[in-house]
C-alpha cells in the first residue's frame with residue numbers, strides 16, 4: 001500500500017528540472033501534476049507551512065514550466081507562498097522537507113536559492129512590477145547576472161494580491177510600455193480570509209458572466225480580441241478553449257492588456273493550449289485569468305475556512321494538525337480582547353486591518369462590532385491613510401498591521417498621520433523575529449522608523465499584561481499618533497489586570513533594584529534581562545533591571561538617573577540598529593553622560609537579515625538571549641569578574 005506520507009511518484013521521479021517536462025506527453029503532464037500534488041501534501045505534512053495556495057496552482061506550475069523555458073523565461077510568483085510545487089519541479093525536491101527550517105529551503109521564492117527564482121518575494125503584489133522590469137531589461141539587451149539569459153517574463157498573482165495599489169501601478173506602466181509580458185491572475189476567490197472589496201466582486205462577475213461559453217463563439221471571440229498575431233493561435237487552440245471568453249472590454253483591456261479568460265486552472269489541456277497560444281503569438285501584455293481552488297485536491301484543506309492557507313505539521317490521512325500546548329494567551333488575542341473592552345467604553349473606536357482579520361485578532365472585534373471594523377484588503381498604504389481620514393473625521397481608529405507590512409505605509413504614516421498629528425493608534429503585531437517566515441516577515445524596523453517621527457508615541461509591551469495596558473493607554477491618547485508593538489506567539493503567563501489605568505506617557509519602570517549595572521529593556525526581551533540578572537547575581541553582581549515601556553518619548557528621568565547611579569548601562573531591544581538604543585545614546589551624549597566614564601552598550605538585532613529558523617534559533621543568532629546579556633555585562637566588567645565564578 002502507498003504510504004501517504006511518502007506517495008509513489010514514478011513520473012515525478014523522472015523530473016529533475018523543468019527540461020524533463022518537455023519530453024512528456026500532455027497526458028503524462030496531467031499525471032505529473034497529480035504526483036506533484038501528493039508530494040506537496042506529503043512534504044508540508046512534515047514541515048508545516050503554506051499549503052492551500054500551492055495546491056491550487058499545481059496544474060498551473062506544471063503547465064508553465066512545460067510551455068515556457070525557465071529559467072531563461074522568468075517566472076515570478078507573487079508572495080511566493082504558493083511556490084512549493086515550483087520548488088519541487090526546479091531541482092529542490094531533495095530538500096523540500098527542510099522547508100522553513102534553519103538552513104533549509106525558504107518558504108518563499110528567493111534569488112539566492114535557485115536561478116528558477118528570478119525575483120524574491122513574501123510580501124504581496126510585487127510580481128507585475130518585477131516582471132515588467134525584467135521585460136524591459138530584456139528589451140534593452142541587458143545580461144542578467146545569473147547568466148541564464150532573459151526571455152519571457154511571467155507574473156503569477158492572486159486575486160487577493162491584485163487588490164494592492166502596486167499591482168495597478170505596474171499594469172498602468174505595462175499597458176503604456178506595451179512590451180510582451182504575461183500576467184496570470186490566479187483567482188481562487190480567497191485571500192487568507194475571504195477576499196473583500198469591489199475588485200474582488202468585479203473578478204467574480206467576470207468569471208460568472210462567461211463561465212461556459214459555446215466553443216465556437218469563444219474561439220471566435222478570442223480571434224477578434226487578441227492582438228493580431230495572437231488570433232491565429234487562438235483559432236488553433238479552440239478545442240481547448242471551451243470555457244474561454246477572451247476579452248470583453250474588461251478593466252484589464254482598458255489598461256492595455258489582452259484579457260484571456262476565464263481559464264479552468266485545473267484543466268491541464270486548457271492551460272497548455274492557452275499558454276502555448278499566447279507564447280507563440282503575443283506581442284504585448286497579456287493577462288490570463290485562471291480560476292482555481294485554494295487547497296485543491298486535499299479534502300481537509302478544501303474544507304478549512306482558510307482553505308489550508310497555513311498549517312502546522314499534520315497527519316496526511318486525517319488532516320489533524322499538531323497543536324502546540326499553550327500556557328498563555330497569544331499577544332494577538334490579548335490585543336483583541338483589550339480593544340473590545342476599550343471599544344465598549346468609547347464609541348469612537350474603530351478598527352482597520354489590511355487583509356489579516358485573523359492574524360491581527362480583529363475578526364473577534366468584527367464579530368462584536370461589525371460596523372466598526374474595516375478589512376480594506378491587501379492595501380497597507382490605504383489602511384494608514386484611511387485611518388488618518390477616520391481620525392480626521394472624529395473617530396479613533398486602531399490600525400492593526402504586522403510590523404513588516406507596515407513598512408509599506410511609511411510615507412502615509414509620516415505625511416498623512418504624523419505631520420497632521422492625527423490620533424491614529426497603530427497596533428503593531430509580529431514585532432521582532434517571527435521564525436519560519438524568515439527575514440521578509442521579521443518585524444525589525446518599526447521602532448527605528450517610528451521613534452524618529454516628531455510627536456509620535458511609541459510603546460513596546462514587555463508581556464501580555466503590559467500589552468493590555470498599552471491598548472488602554474492608546475485608547476486614552478487623544479492628542480496625536482501612538483503605536484504599540486508586540487511579538488508573534490504566546491505571552492509569558494502573567495495575570496492581566498483589565499482595569500489597570502492608562503500608563504503615564506513617557507514613563508518606564510524599575511522592575512528590579514540593584515547597583516553597578518543597569519539593564520534597560522524595551523519590549524519582551526525583559527524576561528531575558530531578568531534571567532540574566534538572576535544568573536549574574538550568582539556571581540555577586542546585582543543589576544538593576546528596568547522596563548523602558550516607551551521608545552518615544554523617552555523616560556529621560558529614568559534613563560539619566562540609571563546612567564548617573566550605575567557604572568554600566570546596557571539597553572536591550574528586539575529591533576534594528578537605529579531604534580531605542582540609539583535614542584538613549586543620543587540622550588546620554590546630549591546630556592554629557594559619556595564624559596564621566598559611563599560604560600554604555602546597546603543590544604539590538606544584528607545589522608544582517610536573519611534567515612528563517614525556529615524563533616529560539618533566531619534569538620540565539622541575534623544574540624539576544626539571557627546568556628548573551630550576561631556575557632555582555634561580564635565583558636564590560638572585565639576579565640577579573642569573569643574569573644570569579646570558578
Ligand SMILES: Cc1ncc(C[n+]2csc(CCOP(=O)(O)OP(=O)(O)O)c2C)c(N)n1
Pocket residue numbers: 053056079081082122123124157158159160161162188190191192294309354355356378380405408
Ligand atoms: C504586503 C502584504 N500584506 C499582507 C500579506 C499577507 N498575505 C500573505 S498571502 C495573503 C493572501 C494572498 O491572497 P492571494 O494573492 O489571493 O493568494 P492565495 O493565497 O489565495 O493563493 C496575504 C494577505 C503579505 N504577504 N504581504
Ligand SMILES: CC(=O)[C@@H](O)[C@H](O)COP(=O)(O)O
Pocket residue numbers: 050079081122192310359430434437488
Ligand atoms: C504569506 C504570508 O505573508 C502570511 O501567510 C504569513 O505567513 C502569516 O504569518 P502569521 O502566521 O504570523 O500570521
Ligand SMILES: [Mg+2]
Pocket residue numbers: 158159160161186187188189190191
Ligand atoms: Mg487568492
